[in-house]
Structures are given as structure tokens and as C-alpha cells.
Amino acid sequence: MAGRGDLSDGQWRRLEPLLPVSNNRCGRWRDRRQVVNGILHRVRTGVPWRDLPERFGPWKTAYERHRLWSADGTWERVFQQVQTAADADSAIDWDISVDSTVMRAHQHAAGARRTPPPAPPCSKGADAAEHPEREARVEAARPPGGAGAPGEGLGRSRGGFTTKLHLTADGHCHPLSLTVAPGQRTDCTEFELVMDKIRVPRAGLGRPRRTPDSVSADKAYSNRAICAYLRRRGIRHVIPEKKDHKAVRLRQGSRGGKPPGFDKERYKKRNTVERAINKLKVHRAVSTRFDKRGHVFLGTVTVAALVIWLRS
Template structure:
């Protein structure tokens, strides 16, 4: 039997985007959404892939629509993410691109910083009011799952499933 040219369970080109997670053999959707719960970018990966590893690819795929004429913007005004994205590479990436963010600091990274005293540096800035808007991504995922094909994931290929999720996102954009 010949070896398959596809990566095993891979989320890469030609892969199925399926992998083992706590829920079984699944895929994971990594979206970004605007303030009206409309998906701006989508990345599909195997189920065991962590959210923080897909942080940069999701942000690089964002196209913020403009009100008037002109190309869509590539940089959102602000970002609210959960503690999974609270690490140095993610924060440096946001700082380099000039994106304001509200990401809470992990408690397991707070203790070593406090233990170092003044050498530990100051805590990262955190805006609670801006962080309250983080649930828009969760609501966008729920809107995507209104499409039965997205919720049940009958598509075997990752590229076909990404097309299904994109079609569901287009329906959300057309309804608002």
C-alpha cells in the first residue's frame, strides 16, 4: 500500500482538518468577528490544535470592510481575546501591528512576575469594558452553527468544510 501524500489529520493544504480532541474526532473553527457578530476571518484546523497557535493566521486574514470607497483595511481598531492568547508572542505581534487589545493576564504568569518584584516588570494593560465585548466571537460561532452542515461537520475534506463555513458566514453577512 502506497503512503498518502496528505499530512496525517493535517490542517494544511490537502489535509482533512480532522483531529483528536476531548470531544472525539473533530475540527475546530478559529474565527474573528466584528462588533455585530459577523465573521471577518476563518481558519479551520484539527480539533487538538490550540487557539494561540492560530492567533496570527486569523488576524492576517482579516479584511475590515470600509464604509466608502477604497480597499478593505487589514487592521482592526481593537481586539478582545481570552487568556489562551495571553502570551508574549501574541502581545508582541499586536504591539508591532499597533492593535489595541484587551487580553487578561494568566494567573500562572502573574505569580512569577510578582515573585521577581521590580525586575518582573509591570502587568500588561487591561481594559475591562473593552473585554466585555469578547462574547461577540462566541455569538458569531453560534450563528455559524445555525447551519446544520457546520454544526454536524459532514464534510470530510478540510477545504470543503472551510467552504461550508464560509457560505454560512456569507449568509450571516447578507442578513445583517
């Protein structure tokens, strides 16, 4: 008997062919549906892995499989393949929107081991004084206040110990791409990264689709670098102009250039990304981060996004 939140027979038929059937370290896996349902239960409820109900089998099996599939990109590949099937059915609205949201990080998310970048080639026995560039890189990679290991997407913001999720969503409130960054990171710095992660493979021949029809975003993404990036890729965009930018342009007179075009009706569709965020945050392991490693938390969010696609 299926439990609340488990995959239905139809959803499992769509998902099963996309999952790997074996692994070099573990051999052939059995009861994949039981374990996947256990992973979904943890993502939905935020329960500690050790408290996973017995009907899902050993908790460590579900944890290790989720950790492995997050590390080797399996969840991301499955996510893209589900998008491929949707695109083949013309179920993706390519008028996309971009935004970010902040999640509080639980105290259990802290404490990941630091992995400083590798040292440059140097003679044996050289000290730090001889290679200040190495020490500068290590210090730059270290998050403020001992928030966690470099690259784990943890930081300090007004909300405290936080992580930030950047995402794009199509016109039907379906997430298209996801990235994780520290909570204090500004939205505009992650824009190009989250846009470059849009990659929907074709069902037949041809390159994956990476270019949307249009992009809408709020004032946090209003700067010259982002506008130049979108023009370079030939993407129409609707981003409101900041008041200080407008004041500078008016002061410059004719040298300030023309005001950017703004389609109010198109901008109204930006709420789709806000609704996509709401759907993701229904999952408690997304709304509060419990995972220490950034790639594991990104895998958790990808599983939540995958559920949205399967149930749409």
C-alpha cells in the same frame, strides 16, 4: 414560491452580481439562484447531497458547484465583497474579538486520500534511508490515529474525532475571518493566521483594511508572542493575564515588568464572537462536519457566514 431558508429577492439582488457567470469547464451556468438555494439548504439542514430536494435541481450540480467555488476561492471572494459593501456603509464595528469552537466530525468526514508533501530532489533509485528528512516530514504531516489526510483540519481531542474553527467577529456579531484546524490544535497557535486573514477591500481606491481598532480575547491567547504581534501591528488589545504568568511576574519583582493594562468594559464586548459562533452553528452542516476535505468544509462555513451578513 420560495422555500424556508431560501434567499429573498433583496438578498439575491445583493449576491447575484458577485457570483461568476461562467466557468472554463462547464460553460455558462443557468438557474444560479436555484442552485445557490440548494447549497444554502444543505448548509442549513446538513442533509446528504444525494437527498437534496428535487426543487433545487440535480444534486450533483449543487455539490460540484459548491466544491469548485470552495476550491478556487469564489466563496471567500464573495464573502469579502459583501464585507466591502458593509464597510462602505460604516456597518462594521472594528472592535473585534477572537475565539474558536470545536465541531464533532461525522464518520463520513473521514477517509480523504492522503497527499504527502512532494519529495525533495534526489537521485533516481534513492531509498528512504538516504533521505530521512523526507520520511520525517511525511510522518509529521500524518495526523494521529489515522484521522484523515494531512491539512484537512481533522484531529483527535477530548471530544473524539473533531475539527476546530478559529474566527474573528466584529462588534455586531458578524464573522470577519475564518480558519479550520484539527480539533486538538491550541487556540494561540492559530491566532496570527486568523488575524492575517482579515482583509476587507475598499469600495474605492486604497488598500484593503486589515487592522482593527482593538482586539479582545480570552486567557487562551495570553502569551508573549501574541502580545508582541499585536504591539508590532499597533493594535490595542484586551487579553486577561493567566494566573501562572502573573505569579512568575510577581516573583521576578522589578525585572518582571509592569502588569498589562486591562479594560473591563471593553472585555465585556468579547461576547460578540460567542454570539457569532452560535449563529454559525445554527447551520447543521457547520455544527457537525460532514465534508472530507478541509477546504470544502471551510467553504461550507464561509457560506454560513455569508448568510449572516446578507440577513443582517
